Amino acid sequence: MKDDYRSGCPINLSLEVFGDKWSLLIIRDMIFGAKRHFRELLRSQEGISSNILADRLKMLVEQGMLTKTDDPTHKQKAIYSLTEMTIALVPIMAHLGAWGRRYLPVSEELSIRAELMETGGPDLWNRFMDELRYEHLGLPLDGPPRVRATLQAAYEDVVARKARESAVA
Amino acid sequence: MKDDYRSGCPINLSLEVFGDKWSLLIIRDMIFGAKRHFRELLRSQEGISSNILADRLKMLVEQGMLTKTDDPTHKQKAIYSLTEMTIALVPIMAHLGAWGRRYLPVSEELSIRAELMETGGPDLWNRFMDELRYEHLGLPLDGPPRVRATLQAAYEDVVARKARESAVA
DNA sequence: TGCAACTGCTTTCATATTAAAAGCAGTTGC
DNA sequence: GCAACTGCTTTTAATATGAAAGCAGTTGCA
Numbered sequence: 001m002k003d004d005y006r007s008g009c010p011i012n013l014s015l016e017v018f019g020d021k022w023s024l025l026i027i028r029d030m031i032f033g034a035k036r037h038f039r040e041l042l043r044s045q046e047g048i049s050s051n052i053l054a055d056r057l058k059m060l061v062e063q064g065m066l067t068k069t070d071d072p073t074h075k076q077k078a079i080y081s082l083t084e085m086t087i088a089l090v091p092i093m094a095h096l097g098a099w100g101r102r103y104l105p106v107s108e109e110l111s112i113r114a115e116l117m118e119t120g121g122p123d124l125w126n127r128f129m130d131e132l133r134y135e136h137l138g139l140p141l142d143g144p145p146r147v148r149a150t151l152q153a154a155y156e157d158v159v160a161r162k163a164r165e166s167a168v169a
Numbered sequence: 170m171k172d173d174y175r176s177g178c179p180i181n182l183s184l185e186v187f188g189d190k191w192s193l194l195i196i197r198d199m200i201f202g203a204k205r206h207f208r209e210l211l212r213s214q215e216g217i218s219s220n221i222l223a224d225r226l227k228m229l230v231e232q233g234m235l236t237k238t239d240d241p242t243h244k245q246k247a248i249y250s251l252t253e254m255t256i257a258l259v260p261i262m263a264h265l266g267a268w269g270r271r272y273l274p275v276s277e278e279l280s281i282r283a284e285l286m287e288t289g290g291p292d293l294w295n296r297f298m299d300e301l302r303y304e305h306l307g308l309p310l311d312g313p314p315r316v317r318a319t320l321q322a323a324y325e326d327v328v329a330r331k332a333r334e335s336a337v338a
Numbered sequence: 339t340g341c342a343a344c345t346g347c348t349t350t351c352a353t354a355t356t357a358a359a360a361g362c363a364g365t366t367g368c
Numbered sequence: 369g370c371a372a373c374t375g376c377t378t379t380t381a382a383t384a385t386g387a388a389a390g391c392a393g394t395t396g397c398a
Contacts, residue, residue, distance in 0.1 A: 006215040007214040007215050008278075009215075009269075010266040010267075011197050011269060013269045013275060014268055014269040019193065021185070028178075038345075039344075045181065046176050047175070048386095049386055050348085052384095074394070074395070076344085076346060076393065077346080078347095088271070092268060096184075099183055099261065100178075100179025105174070107176075114180070218356080218357055220357080220376085240374095243366070244374085245375060247375065
C-alpha cells in the first residue's frame with residue numbers, strides 16, 4: 001500500500017489507485033476479456049509493454065485491487081483474480097464506456113459491449129458482478145455465467161458482419 | 170484534437186482524454202469548487218504545479234472538454250467553462266466518489282460531498298447537471314442553483330465541527 | 339529424451355513526462 | 369505610484385514510459 005496520498009478526497013484517491021493510462025485497461029481485460037495470465041494481458045488491443053504490465057500488476061496487487069495465486073496446472077503460471085474492490089468498478093466501466101461512445105470516435109466492434117452494458121443497465125451490471133464474484137472469489141452463483149459470453153458473442157457478430165461487408169465492397 | 174488513438178475502445182478513448190492524475194481533478198474543482206480561473210485552479214487540494222495546469226487546460230480545451238473565453242472584467246483573466254461533454258461526467262464523478270469512499274482512506278471533510286451525491290442519486294445528479302448547464306452554457310434553469318451550495322455548506326459544517334472537536338480535545 | 343514453444347517477468351537504454359521554483363510582462367485597485 | 373494579482377513560461381532535475389531483447393526455467397509433444 002501507498003502510505004502518502006496527495007489528499008483525502010475520494011476522487012483523488014481513486015485516481016491515485018487507477019488513474020493512469022494502463023491500470024483500468026488491465027482491469028477491463030480481466031473483466032470483459034476473462035484474461036487472468038500475464039501473457040494474455042500482454043496481448044491487449046493497445047499494446048502494453050511487458051515492463052509496464054509487470055509494474056502495474058504489482059501495484060494493483062499491493063493496493064488490494066487484484067490477488068495473485070499459483071496456477072496448479074503450470075508451475076510458472078500465475079493467476080490474477082479480481083477482488084470485490086475491482087468488481088465494484090463494473091458500473092464505472094459501464095458509465096465510462098457509455099460516455100466514450102457518446103463523445104469520442106469509438107470503433108463499432110470495440111463499442112458493442114459498451115452499448116449492451118448501457119442498454120442492460122444496473123440489472124445487467126449486477127448480474128455480471130455476481131458472475132465475476134463467482135469466477136474470481138468463488139462465491140455461489142444462481143445459474144451458469146452468461147453475461148460475458150453474451151457480450152463476446154455480440155462482439156464477434158459485429159466482426160463477422162464487418163468482414164462480410166468489406167468482402168462485398 | 171489528438172488524431173492517433175491506441176484503440177477505438179470507448180474505455181481506452183476515455184482514458185486517453187482524462188485518464189491521468191490531474192485532468193479529472195481540474196474538472197472536479199470546476200464542477201464542485203466553482204473554479205473558473207487559472208489562479209483558482211492552481212490552489213487545488215493536491216497542489217498542481219502551474220506548468221502542468223497550463224498544459225492540461227490547453228489539452229482539455231483542444232479536446233472539447235472545456236472552452237476558454239476572455240473575462241470582461243479583467244484584461245488578463247481567462248474564464249474556463251465546462252462543455253456538455255464534461256458536465257456529462259457528473260455521474261462518473263459521483264460513482265468514483267462513492268467507490269473511493271467505500272474502499273480508500275478518505276478524509277471526512279473531503280468526502281461529505283461524495284456522500285451527499287451518493288445519497289441524492291441520479292435525481293440530484295441531474296439537477297446539478299442542469300445547474301452547470303445554466304452556469305457554463307447559459308441554458309435556462311428552473312429556479313435558482315442550489316446543489317453546489319448545499320454540498321459546500323455540508324463541507325463547511327464538517328470542518329466547523331471538527332475544529333470544535335479538536336478544540337475541546 | 340530432446341527440443342520448440344511457452345512461462346512471468348527483468349534488464350537496458352532512449353525518450354517523454356512531471357515537479358518545483360522562479361520569473362515575466364502586463365493589469366488592476368487603492 | 370505601487371503592491372498585489374493576472375495567466376502563464378522557462379529552467380533544471382527527477383521520474384516514468386516504451387521498445388526490444390533476454391532469461392531461467394516448465395511444458396507438451398515426437
